[in-house]
Amino acid sequence: MNKILETVSSLGGVIPIDYAWIIQVFIVVLLALVINFFANRFMDKLHLRFEKTTNVWDDLFLDAARKPISVFIWAQGLLLALNILDIHSTLEMAELIEVLRRSVVVILFTWLIFRFISGMELRLTRPGTLKKPLDLTTAKAMSKLLKAATFITASLVLLQTLGFSVSGVLAFGGIGGIAVGFAARDLLANFFGAIMIYLDRPFVVGDWIRSPDREIEGTVEDIGWRLTRIRTFDQRPLYVPNAVFANIAVENPSRMFNRRINETIGIRYSDADKMPAIIEKVRQYLINHEDIETEERTLIVNFNTYGPSALQFFIYTFTKTTNWVDFHGIKQNVLLGIYEIISNEGADIAFPTQTLYLHEDPASSALGQVDP
Numbered sequence: 001m002n003k004i005l006e007t008v009s010s011l012g013g014v015i016p017i018d019y020a021w022i023i024q025v026f027i028v029v030l031l032a033l034v035i036n037f038f039a040n041r042f043m044d045k046l047h048l049r050f051e052k053t054t055n056v057w058d059d060l061f062l063d064a065a066r067k068p069i070s071v072f073i074w075a076q077g078l079l080l081a082l083n084i085l086d087i088h089s090t091l092e093m094a095e096l097i098e099v100l101r102r103s104v105v106v107i108l109f110t111w112l113i114f115r116f117i118s119g120m121e122l123r124l125t126r127p128g129t130l131k132k133p134l135d136l137t138t139a140k141a142m143s144k145l146l147k148a149a150t151f152i153t154a155s156l157v158l159l160q161t162l163g164f165s166v167s168g169v170l171a172f173g174g175i176g177g178i179a180v181g182f183a184a185r186d187l188l189a190n191f192f193g194a195i196m197i198y199l200d201r202p203f204v205v206g207d208w209i210r211s212p213d214r215e216i217e218g219t220v221e222d223i224g225w226r227l228t229r230i231r232t233f234d235q236r237p238l239y240v241p242n243a244v245f246a247n248i249a250v251e252n253p254s255r256m257f258n259r260r261i262n263e264t265i266g267i268r269y270s271d272a273d274k275m276p277a278i279i280e281k282v283r284q285y286l287i288n289h290e291d292i293e294t295e296e297r298t299l300i301v302n303f304n305t306y307g308p309s310a311l312q313f314f315i316y317t318f319t320k321t322t323n324w325v326d327f328h329g330i331k332q333n334v335l336l337g338i339y340e341i342i343s344n345e346g347a348d349i350a351f352p353t354q355t356l357y358l359h360e361d362p363a364s365s366a367l368g369q370v371d372p
Contacts, residue, residue, distance in 0.1 A: 032077025064115035110154040137204035193242030207254040258318035259327040266310025271347035310350030
């Protein structure tokens with residue numbers, strides 16, 4: 001850096017002193033532009049070389065470092081220009097410029113690590129990177145913890161660079177932590193609630209959850225340190241503090257193994273003699289159905305009760321799929337198949353009816369008779 005300043009400052013001997021600093025700053029800016037151009041070209045060639053390797057981490061590091069390196073070059077050029085101004089003025093900014101230079105290095109290095117962690121989060125969830133890719137929730141948790149550790153470390157280093165005593169800051173943090181703990185009880189409760197969600201894993205990003213205790217139902221979009229964002233079925237965002245999940249029951253339908261079909265069907269009383277054949281054929285129909293799980297799940301088809309206007313039998317079975325849309329398609333197919341069985345047996349599905357019996361009074365009948 002000093003050699004560059006000496007080289008640039010030597011131009012003052014051939015350029016009028018009033019304008020020398022302007023030319024010097026221009027040369028510094030031009031030099032930063034040229035260096036940045038060649039640095040980008042060099043990284044482009046490295047990118048092509050790294051693409052040919054099977055190691056994904058070199059590509060990730062290069063992508064993370066590209067922008068911080070470019071900003072570093074321009075920042076050094078700006079600081080060099082400030083050095084030139086310091087030489088040609090009485091502002092005495094040398095110490096400030098040195099502090100800025102060290103601070104820029106810390107900030108840009110932290111930025112590089114943040115970009116690397118974000119890229120790692122995406123790579124770890126992408127199929128093909130690992131034998132068993134991490135789920136999005138675990139990857140986000142790891143990313144947030146690493147970023148938090150990096151931020152705290154960088155903040156302490158930056159404070160030390162700016163002349164603050166790190167030991168004093170830590171001591172103040174220990175004393176002030178008690179007051180902060182009382183003032184931010186809800187914030188801490190939500191923070192530890194997020195940790196328990198990450199550890200217990202009652203749900204992950206992408207799961208459909210609901211709570212019988214609260215009006216909470218939808219798809220989990222994000223699990224933050226304070227809030228969990230849920231997208232309801234009418235596409236509205238629902239923000240739930242993480243501490244809430246420690247005090248309510250949460251159902252996770254996304255982790256069900258099967259979906260259940262539980263229907264009661266009634267046939268006419270006049271078709272009572274056909275009930276045994278209908279039940280047997282419906283049972284065989286469900287056993288042979290390719291979308292019904294019969295090996296590991298319960299299958300029941302039985303005459304159930306004498307209803308007000310129908311003889312009722314019920315079916316209790318499970319589909320192989322858990323997909324909501326596919327389930328309804330299978331259920332429709334099953335119900336139509338059962339109706340076809342009932343029709344083929346010469347029976348019909350009952351509907352609510354009433355039979356009215358009129359009582360005939362013998363006395364009124366006698367009065368109505370006319371002698372011949």
